[in-house]
Every structure is written in structure tokens, then in C-alpha cells.
Amino acid sequence: MAKNDDDKLLTVEDIRSLREEISLMHTSLAKDVVGHAPLVKKVVERFVERGLQREWVEKLLATLVGSEVEDDEEILIAYVLEELDILLNVEEESEELEKTIYIIVGGTGIGKTSLVGKLATRYTYLLKKSHNAVFLNLDHHKVGAVEQLENYSDAMEIPLISLDDFLENEYDVVFVDTAGSRGDNIEDIENFIELVESCMDYKIIVSLALSATSKLRDLEVINKRFNSLPIRNYILTKLDETYDLSDIINFLIKEKTPVSYISTGQEIPEDLIVATKEYLLKKFMED
Ligand SMILES: Nc1nc2c(ncn2[C@@H]2O[C@H](COP(=O)(O)OP(=O)(O)OP(=O)(O)O)[C@@H](O)[C@H]2O)c(=O)[nH]1
Numbered sequence: 666m667a668k669n670d671d672d673k674l675l676t677v678e679d680i681r682s683l684r685e686e687i688s689l690m691h692t693s694l695a696k697d698v699v700g701h702a703p704l705v706k707k708v709v710e711r712f713v714e715r716g717l718q719r720e721w722v723e724k725l726l727a728t729l730v731g732s733e734v735e736d737d738e739e740i741l742i743a744y745v746l747e748e749l750d751i752l753l754n755v756e757e758e759s760e761e762l763e764k765t766i767y768i769i770v771g772g773t774g775i776g777k778t779s780l781v782g783k784l785a786t787r788y789t790y791l792l793k794k795s796h797n798a799v800f801l802n803l804d805h806h807k808v809g810a811v812e813q814l815e816n817y818s819d820a821m822e823i824p825l826i827s828l829d830d831f832l833e834n835e836y837d838v839v840f841v842d843t844a845g846s847r848g849d850n851i852e853d854i855e856n857f858i859e860l861v862e863s864c865m866d867y868k869i870i871v872s873l874a875l876s877a878t879s880k881l882r883d884l885e886v887i888n889k890r891f892n893s894l895p896i897r898n899y900i901l902t903k904l905d906e907t908y909d910l911s912d913i914i915n916f917l918i919k920e921k922t923p924v925s926y927i928s929t930g931q932e933i934p935e936d937l938i939v940a941t942k943e944y945l946l947k948k949f950m951e952d
């Protein structure tokens with residue numbers, strides 16, 4: 666195709682900035698449209714007060730302005746909840762694992778080691794199939810990290826194995842605890858995954874633990890820090906420590922990665938539930 670100054674092909678950059686412009690136009694258009702429908706505006710304010718991002722709710726409800734439901738508050742609310750329900754992703758529990766490595770990663774002090782304890786106990790004692798589960802520790806950084814797992818191992822009668830032991834034997838599921846980090850120990854985890862993939866036929870599940878008490882920006886940053894790992898799902902922790910789930914909900918509706926479990930307290934193994942959309946939405950809407 667002929668190219669000259671009058672007939673230039675669009676570059677990827679041009680398309681990206683056009684897209685941003687259109688998105689901005691949509692945003693301000695949605696704001697205007699909502700401003701003309703008092704009840705829709707009221708429902709927008711209600712969800713904004715709950716912590717949802719204004720732009721998101723305005724864009725969503727603007728599509729209903731002018732329709733027959735714009736004067737029906739209940740339907741407007743139900744519409745937002747239904748959209749949240751569609752956008753939230755959860756993962757069903759695999760009740761039978763074979764030759765699986767479960768690696769829990771995430772920031773410091775958010776409940777990774779507790780999750781390893783809860784999950785190993787669950788897979789050993791609480792599910793229909795009793796799994797041959799063990800702990801493996803990749804946290805060589807924190808003083809006391811081994812002791813914490815040793816305590817769980819003694820209390821729950823679940824072996825804590827060494828790397829050599831792991832390489833020589835077969836287990837149904839190996840729960841791997843990692844160092845709490847802001848992302849700087851990722852290389853250790855990558856090396857471990859590489860080692861497993863090079864000489865073993867274990868299936869690997871990497872879960873990113875996220876605290877429900879974190880702010881949206883922190884959740885986004887931590888998610889980005891770990892994105893070189895094959896994160897299969899999120900596990901939410903400390904849901905008992907906050908009444909405001911808006912940041913975690915705002916985060917989850919933009920991510921495709923599903924939530925697998927939710928930790929609701931310090932008790933091992935009781936305070937762990939399989940994630941459901943109903944639970945998340947109910948907690949979000951609770952006062
Ligand atoms: N309230 C509450 N406390 C929790 C939850 N999960 C873990 N904790 C507590 O949070 C503290 C830290 O938990 P750990 O499991 O050691 O966290 P970690 O991510 O392994 O910490 P580091 O290894 O130091 O990065 C402990 O006191 C746990 O009992 C939860 O869901 N709710």
C-alpha cells in the first residue's frame with residue numbers, strides 16, 4: 666500500500682492513544698448520562714460509598730439510562746450485583762490431588778505459612794481422599810521460618826521434608842512455603858519450578874496469597890511483582906480483619922485469575938473456606 670504523509674498507516678501507539686481517548690470520552694459521557702437520571706445517580710452514589718470505583722459503576726449503569734428500569738431502584742442494584750457476580754472468578758477445589766506441588770507465594774506476614782498448614786491438614790484429614798501430604802520449606806531467609814513449619818509438622822503429624830527427600834520420593838501433594846517478600850526472592854521460586862520441571866513429573870500449582878486488608882494499589886503492585894510466576898489462583902487472607910472488602914473487590918473484578926480459598930482467622934485448619942462468589946458478595950454488601 667502506498668504511504669505518504671497524507672495517507673499514513675496507524676501505528677500501535679496511535680491506536681493505543683485513540684483507545685485511551687475513546688475510553689475517556691465514554692467515562693465523561695457516562696457521568697453526564699447518569700447525571701440526568703436521579704435514581705440511577707442515587708444507586709451510583711450508594712455503590713461508590715461502599716467503595717466501588719465511580720467510573721466503573723457510572724459506565725455500567727449509564728447503559729440503563731433511558732430504559733424502562735431506570736426508575737426501579739431494586740433492579741438497578743441487582744444489575745450491579747449481577748455484573749460483580751459475572752466478573753468475580755472463583756476456582757473449585759480439586760478434591761483429589763496426585764503428584765502435585767502447591768506453592769504459596771506473596772508478601773510478608775500475610776498468612777502464607779498458616780495457609781500451608783491449613784491446606785496440608787485439609788488434604789491429609791478433612792477431604793474424602795486422605796492425601797499423602799508433606800511440607801517443604803523454601804523460606805531460608807526468615808529466622809524462625811523452619812520452626813513454624815516444624816511446629817505444624819509435629820502438631821498435625823504431617824512430615825516436613827528436605828529437598829533431597831523430595832527429589833527421591835513420591836507424594837500426593839507437597840505444600841511449599843516460601844519467604845515473605847516484596848518480590849525479591851522470586852528467583853528462588855523460579856529455580857525451584859525449573860528444577861521440578863526438568864526432572865520430575867509433578868503438576869505445579871502456584872497460589873498468590875493476598876490480604877483483604879491491603880489497599881487496591883498495594884494489591885496491584887504485589888500482583889505485578891509476582892507476575893513472572895505462573896500464578897494459577899489467588900488465596901485471600903485476613904477476611905476477618907476488615908469490614909471493607911471494596912479494595913479487594915475492585916482488584917478482583919479487573920483480574921481474570923480466580924480465587925480458590927479464603928482465610929478467615931488464625932485457627933488451623935478451621936479458618937479456611939473454599940471461595941464462593943456468594944460469600945464474597947455477601948461480605949462486601951454487609952454493613
Ligand atoms: N486474623 C487473621 N490472622 C491471620 C490469618 N492468616 C494468618 N494470620 C496470622 O498472621 C500472622 C502471620 O501469619 P504467617 O502465616 O506466619 O504469615 P507469613 O505470610 O507466612 O509471614 P512471613 O513468612 O513472615 O512472610 C500470624 O499471627 C497468623 O496467625 C487470617 O486469615 N486472619
Ligand SMILES: [Mg+2]
Pocket residue numbers: 777778779804810842843845
Ligand atoms: Mg511464613
